[in-house]
Amino acid sequence: MQQDYLKQPSLFLSEVEKSFVNRTKPQKNEQLKIGLDLGTASIVLVVLGQDNRPLAAAREFAEVVRDGLVVDYAKAIQITTRLRRSLEEDLGVELTQTAIAVPPGTSDRDTSTHRNVAYGAGLEVTTVMDEPSAANLVLGVKNGAIVDIGGGTTGVAVLQDGKVIHTFDEPTGGTHVTLVIAGHYKVSFAEAEKIKTDPSKKQINLPVIAPVLQKMGTIIKEGLKNFAVEEIHLVGGTSSAVGIEKIISLETKCKAVASAVPILVTPSGIALSFEPTI
Numbered sequence: 001m002q003q004d005y006l007k008q009p010s011l012f013l014s015e016v017e018k019s020f021v022n023r024t025k026p027q028k029n030e031q032l033k034i035g036l037d038l039g040t041a042s043i044v045l046v047v048l049g050q051d052n053r054p055l056a057a058a059r060e061f062a063e064v065v066r067d068g069l070v071v072d073y074a075k076a077i078q079i080t081t082r083l084r085r086s087l088e089e090d091l092g093v094e095l096t097q098t099a100i101a102v103p104p105g106t107s108d109r110d111t112s113t114h115r116n117v118a119y120g121a122g123l124e125v126t127t128v129m130d131e132p133s134a135a136n137l138v139l140g141v142k143n144g145a146i147v148d149i150g151g152g153t154t155g156v157a158v159l160q161d162g163k164v165i166h167t168f169d170e171p172t173g174g175t176h177v178t179l180v181i182a183g184h185y186k187v188s189f190a191e192a193e194k195i196k197t198d199p200s201k202k203q204i205n206l207p208v209i210a211p212v213l214q215k216m217g218t219i220i221k222e223g224l225k226n227f228a229v230e231e232i233h234l235v236g237g238t239s240s241a242v243g244i245e246k247i248i249s250l251e252t253k254c255k256a257v258a259s260a261v262p263i264l265v266t267p268s269g270i271a272l273s274f275e276p277t278i
């Protein structure tokens with residue numbers, strides 16, 4: 001029987017996490033799946049092999065996307081090209097195609113910009129999905145909601161019988177959490193980002209960031225009000241924030257559960273959505 005690496009999502013995600021450092025060369029003629037995530041906080045490129053085997057991934061922190069939309073086109077191409085070349089070097093193969101994803105509700109024009117970044121970096125786009133739907137390719141949620149809280153946006157997909165029946169997106173994310181910390185401690189954005197992600201400062205940060213997390217909770221609640229959602233699956237880097245499950249649960253009156261390695265769910269899902277052109 002074939003092994004599918006996706007059978008256990010948490011194991012799959014931890015393998016993707018390891019593949020940033022330990023890159024594995026594909027076998028000869030191994031079918032690859034490639035996913036490009038152009039995010040507000042970083043650009044990530046993920047490569048999977050046969051049976052969704054995590055082979056390699058690369059990330060560069062970047063400020064080329066704001067509120068889910070590309071604002072520095074040239075730099076986005078430059079970074080994506082660097083990521084592609086670095087992966088090609090280690091994998092010993094050419095990467096020529098990719099899947100991409102955009103926040104729910106992104107216009108055709110903005111989707112074209114994402115597409116053109118990939119193209120400018122030497123990657124033809126084969127598949128375009130909305131971000132939370134891509135995330136669900138990893139999680140396989142049948143009923144409930146997927147909430148992707150990244151750097152710049154909170155994207156939501158409502159699922160019924162495994163199908164996405166509603167999506168929405170709001171420009172609030174980790175950047176806002178960082179800004180609140182910067183204001184509180186009177187430090188630069190970069191310094192505040194360090195304080196935010198320092199595991200030893202988690203408990204001290206909680207009262208400072210709780211109001212922003214509550215605001216995200218009210219956004220999610222408002223977006224879900226016409227749907228009978230019982231469980232919320234949190235993904236995106238901000239879902240690692242201490243206390244987030246409890247705060248979102250309280251605000252939305254739904255059970256909120258953060259995924260394993262939440263920052264990698266959407267980029268991995270984008271790779272899973274890849275369908276090669278013939």
Ligand SMILES: Nc1ncnc2c1ncn2[C@@H]1O[C@H](COP(=O)(O)OP(=O)(O)OP(=O)(O)O)[C@@H](O)[C@H]1O
Nearest residue numbers: 039040041042150151152153174236237238240241
């Ligand atoms: N341990 C942590 N605690 C709190 N926030 C974290 C942690 N680790 C990462 N983050 C935050 O997660 C965000 C990045 O997440 P992610 O990579 O999902 O965003 P993105 O995809 O680039 O953005 P978007 O999807 O909004 O365009 C950053 O704001 C980062 O500070």
Ligand SMILES: [Mg+2]
Nearest residue numbers: 039150151266
């Ligand atoms: Mg994202």
